[in-house]
Amino acid sequence: MEEFEEKLEKYMARAAKCEEQAREATDKTRQDFYEVLGRYFRHLADDFKQIIEKRKTA
Secondary structure (H helix, E strand, O other): OHHHHHHHHHHHHHHHHHHHHHHHOOOHHHHHHHHHHHHHHHHHHHHHHHHHHHHHHO
């Protein structure tokens, strides 16, 4: 379970970093890239949240 929680934290941190980079981007292409990457990491984090919740209730 600890491994999943570590991955959750890692992906949440990466998503936050990408979202920050998207806000700071000076051109639209770079902004779009970091927004998409941030969503990808956010979805991974959400998946790990679901896994953790399922294992807690099992």
